[in-house]
Amino acid sequence: MAKRALLLSVIACISLGSYQRNKVWKQPLTLWEDNVTKAPEKARALNGLGLAYSDGGNLDKAIEILTRAIQVDPQHVKAYNNLGITYSKKGMYEKSIEVFTRAIKISPDYARAYNNLGNIYNAMGKYDQAIALYQKCITIDSSYVQAYNNLGVAYSDKGMYDAAIREYEHALSLDPDYGESYNNLGAAYYDSGQHEKALIALNKALSLDPRMVEVYNNLSNVYISMGRIEDARGVLKKSLAINPRFDKALIGLGNLYKDQGLHPQAIEYYQKALEVDPQNPSVYHNLGTIYNKEGKFEEAIASYHKALSIKPDFARSHNNLGIAYNSIGNYSEAIKELEEAIRIEPTYFNAHLNLGLLYAEKTKDSRKALLHLKKALTLKPDHAKAKKIRELIERIEKGRKTQ
Secondary structure, three states, X not given: OOOOOOOOOOOOOOOOOHHHHHHHHHOOXXXXXXXXXXXXXXXXXXXXXXXXXXXXXXXXXXXXXXXXXXXXXXOOHHHHHHHHHHHHHOOOHHHHHHHHHHHHHHOOOOHHHHHHHHHHHHHOOXXXXXXXXXXXXXXXXXXXXXXXXXXXXXXXXXXXHXXXXXXXXXXXXXXXXXXXXXXHHHHHHXXXXXXXXXXXXXXXXXXXXXXXXXXXXXXXXHHHHOOOHHXXXXXXXXXXXXXXXXXXXXXXXXXXXXXXXXXXXXXXXXXXXXXXXXXXXXXXXXXXXXHHHXXXXXXXXXXXXXXXXXXXXXXXXXXXXXXXXXXXXOHHHHHHHHHHHHHHXXXXXXXXXXXXHHHHHHHOOHHHHHHHHHHHHHHOOOOOOHHHHHHHHXXXXXXXXXX
């Protein structure tokens, strides 16, 4: 069964001071460079130049310049804030934590640093720490819209959807035109099973900004849950008209076509997705699933190996790779892959069932067959295949008694 798609909450917003942000966009990089050339020891100019480099994606240069700004003025909290943001863009979360913590020590009432430090902890999956920091930020500045939004994201990530909805609504009460919060509100409604409310919130987000491609992706997941497949396909194609390289839409369309058995179309979209992100293990896994169903087992094996080269602990790929090896009669490799799937995920029903069937039907190892079949039955006693599993167990046990 395909894993239920989760809606995309917009990543917790990194906030820059309005002064900083406006200045960067009004003055091109060359002007900041000119400012620094004329005043190389001015922290303000160095901070502006560093932020411009960060916004332009030259992160290493940004770190260099922002570090210089701090050396010139060790109390320049905005430079610390921007340096912490830049480290986070590189995925250097520990360095971000160090820098934001320093900013807070210098200025304990600097709300933005609490918000941005919360974002780092949220990205690391440390939701309780993130929630505490967002709440501290709001205590300092009760009108901080992004902090309420980000608090909602943290609650959503914890599965506390009612709390998340409350925070998103608070953010929207402060800024009724905040499209990202409408998107996140739609996500929370979807995750809590309130599909009609999700549609209202997501469509409101699009009315504010029709080019928010993430919202179309989220809408598609709501439509799929409601059985409105053509509507789902339509909004995904709309997002690709805006951004032809939006990989989530490419994958989403591939999934829709795969689930409908339209394999050539699914393969086409998956291959386009891999052109955008060649390191996505799920796409290789899905290609392997198609090839398995088509009996193209060598292609399936190659696809699963590619997925596992990117994500070695991908239990589903190990399981499906085991199925492919089983299909070509390579039982030793099949057993190895199925056992690896179980090692990674000990309660993996399908892997236990597949391994039990392999031992029962192919290698005739009744002891191991019983071990895994009984485990599968323990994991899901009410599964649709439970009756057949019980019957197989009875036949194996009867056969062992007559030996």
